Amino acid sequence: MTEPILRLKGLKASIADKPEIQILHGIDLEIAPGEIHAVMGPNGSGKSTMASTIAGSPTYVVDEGQVFLKGEDITAAAADERARKGVFLSFQYPTPIPGVTMVNLLREALKARRGDEMPAREFLEELRATLGRLKMSEEMARRYVNEGFSGGEKKRAEILQMGMLKPDLAILDETDSGLDVDALRTVAEGVNALKTSDMGILIITHYERILNYITPDRVHILVKGKIVKSGDASLAKEIEANGYDPILKELGLLEGATA
């Protein structure tokens, strides 16, 4: 059988500066090649911590458990190493990088990912095609990364990077937050267009709206650092209709769960 793109095994993680605060209390998850998984949950459930921990953010430490990428244990690998192996994180709040253009960043990132320089012509062709799919102008690529970008532009710029870097695993952390309907549709259609057939995608979201455009194979509900329920796309519809409370109630988790 093929190895899953991502496998989390009993993952427990805390804040590096405050090790007494554990946020993830044992997560098990498997994403097969080509699958789209959505992790949903109320505020404070640990969704973004999960995204950051898989990407190797130094803000969090793994207390227990493992992260496997295509069968390889990457739990101890630094963020840059994980990225070169094929992990991509689309940030919830993409950071401005003053003085560094998107083209500049993409060239450096591609060089790191591929291990060699991409021929200039090939790069340019690929960049133009990817920009087009995201309805982005070439001028955007010449601007400084995330500087003075609108909310929609920032998220499109993240997906642009995903499209160029072609990761094995793309983690989209609240890619829908702060977007109006049109921007959300553009970004979501971009993800659909740029997704490769073997790519695993992990969508982290509070709301189900993005899932109206990107259909997940599996939906997981994260509450207080644990996956409390998993299902197919209909689980997201259930939350859309009724919110989180009925599920929390059913699981006896309602009290104190709405952080």
Place this chain on the structure above:
Amino acid sequence: MADATLSPAYGEAAVVAASQGRGEPGWLTEQRAEASRAFAALPMPTTMLRPWKYTDVSKLVIDGYAPASAVPSVIGAAPQGGFAGPLAEAAADATLGPIVEAHLGSLVPATEGKFVAANAAQWAGGIFVYVPRGQAFAEAVSVTIDVPDGEANQGAVFPRMLVVAEAASEVTVQMRSLSGAAADLLASQVVEVFAGADSHVNLVFDVDWGLATRDFSTIRAKTERGADVRIATLAIGGAVVKQFVEGILEGEGSQARIRGVALGDGDQHFDFVTLQDHVGPKTQSDVQIKTALAGASRSIYYGVTRVEETGLGAAAEQENRNLLLSRHAKADSDPVLEILTNDVIRCGHGATVGPVDQEAFFYLQSRGLDRRQAMKLLVAGFFNSVLADVGDEAFREEVATEVEEKLAVAHI
């Protein structure tokens, strides 16, 4: 160095003899004689003086360093009636001589300090750039000073440049300073810039000395009505680089833009002192100094924005940013405002000292860049706002390469 043998070249008689030996005009010989007397009389600056607070030169004996020859190369085709070449040649020329005589040493008098006095007495291989009224140099004048390892391993060089830009003229000068890695070289430089009405003068200094060279420079520009002066320094090399960069804004509506960038490693020491002196009305100035410091390098910035009582309607910006790339690097920053009138348009100043933004750093790591690649990109981006419009394309590429090469091995 206190008990080092003093070079006989600094005495007045020797200075006069050397000047006469070079066949210099009488006024210049007299100017040098006066400078040598000032040099003998003036004390070394002490750390009690604010601009020298963090750069202690009490153990440095200037005349312990024998003057060494450093003849710069100059490339630049002058427009009709203009000149870009040796200062000594211009001083002896029938047409240019009076222009040199009228300006040389008048903006930076030899009597104002030990280092400039030494320069005025000793300079050799100076550069004169002259642009007549309404004329422009088609391309940047390129000046290179290169002191290779060898005879000058313990010597002093005194680079000197005089720029006279007449009304509505335009010139760019790019100066590059190089020395051997082992050269215990002392460089004391003086640059005087006279920017005529509505002239555009653009000076770029690429300080790429070897790591045992100490550089003390005074760069001063005076502007007439509507003149626009831009001075940029990129300090990569040198053990000590201390620069005074000053804009004396006399003419109404004239402006000065001062840019400085330093990339330090090891125990390199950079010290920038800037002055934006708003004498005339509606004058504008903008200072931006950025340093990135690896290893145990350090930077000092002390800058004064002064708006005189006569400087009505002035606008000034002053900014100093320091990026610490290592735990052992250090930066001191002190921007000062001296506003003597109520009538100013704006007068801003800011200073920061700190490590690279950790969020930006993680962002780049998450894109696969290792620590050094990420640092390189962040530093290049940090410098970009200063370097993006400095010099010509070839110069910017050269600078980018220098930064890249240095960061490839820097202690970060």
